[in-house]
Amino acid sequence: MTLPTKVAPTIHTSAAQPATPSTTPWSAPDNQRDSGQAVVELKNAELAFGDRVLWRDLNLTIREGEYFAVLGSNGTGKTSFLKVLLGLLPLTRGTVSVTGERPGAASRHVGYVPQQRGFSPRTPLRARDLVAQGIDGHKWGIRLRRRAVNERVDELLDKVGAGDYANAPVGLLSGGEQQRLRIAQALATDPELLLCDEALLSLDLNHQYIVSELVNQQRVDSGSAVVFVTHDINPIIDHVDRILYLAGGSFKIGTPDEVMRSEVLSELYGADIEVLRSNGRIIVTGRPDNTHHISSQEGLIP
Ligand SMILES: Nc1ncnc2c1ncn2[C@@H]1O[C@H](COP(=O)(O)OP(=O)(O)OP(=O)(O)O)[C@@H](O)[C@H]1O
Numbered sequence: 001m002t003l004p005t006k007v008a009p010t011i012h013t014s015a016a017q018p019a020t021p022s023t024t025p026w027s028a029p030d031n032q033r034d035s036g037q038a039v040v041e042l043k044n045a046e047l048a049f050g051d052r053v054l055w056r057d058l059n060l061t062i063r064e065g066e067y068f069a070v071l072g073s074n075g076t077g078k079t080s081f082l083k084v085l086l087g088l089l090p091l092t093r094g095t096v097s098v099t100g101e102r103p104g105a106a107s108r109h110v111g112y113v114p115q116q117r118g119f120s121p122r123t124p125l126r127a128r129d130l131v132a133q134g135i136d137g138h139k140w141g142i143r144l145r146r147r148a149v150n151e152r153v154d155e156l157l158d159k160v161g162a163g164d165y166a167n168a169p170v171g172l173l174s175g176g177e178q179q180r181l182r183i184a185q186a187l188a189t190d191p192e193l194l195l196c197d198e199a200l201l202s203l204d205l206n207h208q209y210i211v212s213e214l215v216n217q218q219r220v221d222s223g224s225a226v227v228f229v230t231h232d233i234n235p236i237i238d239h240v241d242r243i244l245y246l247a248g249g250s251f252k253i254g255t256p257d258e259v260m261r262s263e264v265l266s267e268l269y270g271a272d273i274e275v276l277r278s279n280g281r282i283i284v285t286g287r288p289d290n291t292h293h294i295s296s297q298e299g300l301i302p
């Protein structure tokens with residue numbers, strides 16, 4: 001796959017608040033990447049649970065090789081966005097396709113690092129079994145000879161620094177050790193679309209760096225599109241092409257420089273928000289619902 005060239009993008013804003021449905025749906029031009037295969041396409045997409053609209057009038061194309069971050073406070077619909085792409089949640093309006101197919105039908109092209117939940121201490125799997133599931137799990141329908149699978153598992157364990165505990169029961173590993181295995185599992189099939197839901201959570205700084213480099217390498221080497229949900233943009237800021245920032249039923253889409261600005265986030269939140277830059281880090285202060293979004297690194301709110 002050839003990576004598309006980066007071109008200056010435009011900020012797109014949701015057209016409507018939850019309580020006031022749009023009569024003229026916002027319609028963006030195709031995103032800034034005007035070449036390369038579309039991996040994700042959403043048209044006039046809306047996701048609501050009852051009266052509660054998480055997002056609506058979302059028109060978005062993510063192309064091969066794009067690193068796309070999804071930010072927003074708890075409950076704004078980030079994980080739900082990934083679940084739509086996985087075919088686990090239906091849109092309430094509009095259409096979505098993944099690698100040109102209905103989302104559920106495209107799972108063989110998709111790697112997924114779910115939002116973290118610990119394994120029970122009794123889970124009867126070794127670390128390497130978990131990674132192998134990403135390769136020869138029945139749902140992927142891929143048949144590889146055992147030796148080839150073992151070699152691929154060893155390679156992936158090594159990449160995420162999990163070789164030392166390859167044969168340990170997963171339920172007895174620490175949260176960060178388990179998380180590294182999930183990342184290895186998601187990379188196992190060389191996916192066209194890599195979905196990461198707070199994939200750096202529980203990782204120490206060194207492994208945050210290793211894992212974010214690995215995810216980016218997948219994009220560079222294979223042209224995978226990456227959709228990365230995070231509360232902290234800083235560990236991935238060097239790689240991100242565009243951000244979808246969700247807040248209270250509205251959203252903004254644009255490059256980090258375009259979206260992570262005081263005036264843009266103040267308009268999105270309808271409150272005075274200050275975005276500061278310090279030593280290459282982005283710090284957001286004054287967000288109305290920021291109580292749980294303290295950066296693990298510096299106690300700053302990204
Ligand atoms: N199947 C469902 N039925 C009803 N409500 C749901 C369903 N799935 C999610 N929700 C609600 O939708 C909202 C968004 O959930 P989601 O998990 O997408 O949030 P999030 O942005 O990932 O939050 P967090 O940062 O806490 O992970 C939440 O309020 C959640 O309770």
Ligand SMILES: [Mg+2]
Nearest residue numbers: 078079080115
């Ligand atoms: Mg979530």
